[in-house]
Amino acid sequence: MMSAQAQQQSAAATYLEVAGLDAGYDGVRVLHGVDFSLAHGEAVALLGRNGAGKSTLCSALFGLEPQISGRIAIKGQDVAGWPGHRIARLGVALVPQGRGVYANLTVDENLTMAALWSRKQPSRRWVKESIYEDFPRLAERRSFSSGALSGGERQLLAIARALLTQADLIVLDEPSEGLSPRAIEEVIIGTVGRLRGEGYTLLIAEQNLAMALTLAERALVLDHGRVVFDGPSATLLADKDLQKEHLGL
Ligand SMILES: Nc1ncnc2c1ncn2[C@@H]1O[C@H](COP(=O)(O)OP(=O)(O)OP(=O)(O)O)[C@@H](O)[C@H]1O
Numbered sequence: 721m722m723s724a725q726a727q728q729q730s731a732a733a734t735y736l737e738v739a740g741l742d743a744g745y746d747g748v749r750v751l752h753g754v755d756f757s758l759a760h761g762e763a764v765a766l767l768g769r770n771g772a773g774k775s776t777l778c779s780a781l782f783g784l785e786p787q788i789s790g791r792i793a794i795k796g797q798d799v800a801g802w803p804g805h806r807i808a809r810l811g812v813a814l815v816p817q818g819r820g821v822y823a824n825l826t827v828d829e830n831l832t833m834a835a836l837w838s839r840k841q842p843s844r845r846w847v848k849e850s851i852y853e854d855f856p857r858l859a860e861r862r863s864f865s866s867g868a869l870s871g872g873e874r875q876l877l878a879i880a881r882a883l884l885t886q887a888d889l890i891v892l893d894e895p896s897e898g899l900s901p902r903a904i905e906e907v908i909i910g911t912v913g914r915l916r917g918e919g920y921t922l923l924i925a926e927q928n929l930a931m932a933l934t935l936a937e938r939a940l941v942l943d944h945g946r947v948v949f950d951g952p953s954a955t956l957l958a959d960k961d962l963q964k965e966h967l968g969l
Contacts, residue, residue: 813887872903
């Protein structure tokens with residue numbers, strides 16, 4: 721059994737804890753008893769076939785559409801049932817599938833709006849100018865309508881919006897979807913890899929196994945709404961039978 725001190729240390733190291741999470745829509749259950757946790761600064765890939773429940777899990781963490789039961793704790797606080805804006809204030813940002821940027825607004829306006837969601841005491845404070853310095857492509861496009869951006873630029877903007885909320889856990893729902901190999905290399909591998917290096921906690925839902933495993937040291941595989949693998953990425957990469965059975969590869 722863990723000593724009280726070890727339990728305290730382990731609670732302090734845990735950013736997100738999900739236990740016995742069920743989620744669904746209008747009575748149709750999609751997630752069944754999902755358990756996992758994320759340590760501060762850990763990058764975890766969330767894998768699974770189409771319809772396995774990855775987006776449902778990402779949305780459930782953020783207080784969005786699915787109805788849920790079970791435990792979701794962020795930094796030790798039980799947040800199940802909280803609305804998204806309250807969860808955002810704890811430092812969680814979701815970069816949704818399809819990116820969630822406002823296509824009718826300019827890049828600059830999108831960034832201004834994201835900053836309104838900002839939490840109060842971040843460890844690192846991003847402001848619009850630091851975003852433009854660090855992501856010169858966005859600076860070049862600042863007055864462009866977001867709807868006119870390329871897929872890679874839109875993904876970059878969505879990530880920048882997450883940073884401006886001063887999040888320290890960023891949940892990315894299929895970031896590589898619809899991007900060219902070059903955009904995947906530059907935006908996803910480049911930017912997300914950098915966030916990882918800077919100590920952000922990352923949960924990356926992906927269909928692209930090789931890419932997800934490049935970015936994350938640990939993988940979680942969902943199949944029909946159940947966690948069927950939770951372990952080192954290298955183990956999953958080496959286990960062709962598991963990939964075939966649960967990812968259809
Ligand atoms: N808003 C919704 N209303 C009703 N059912 C939904 C909704 N969103 C998803 N579902 C259903 O929940 C199940 C899981 O879908 P989900 O999008 O979570 O899977 P996924 O692993 O993210 O797949 P994909 O890669 O296709 O996005 C599917 O059967 C889907 O039809």
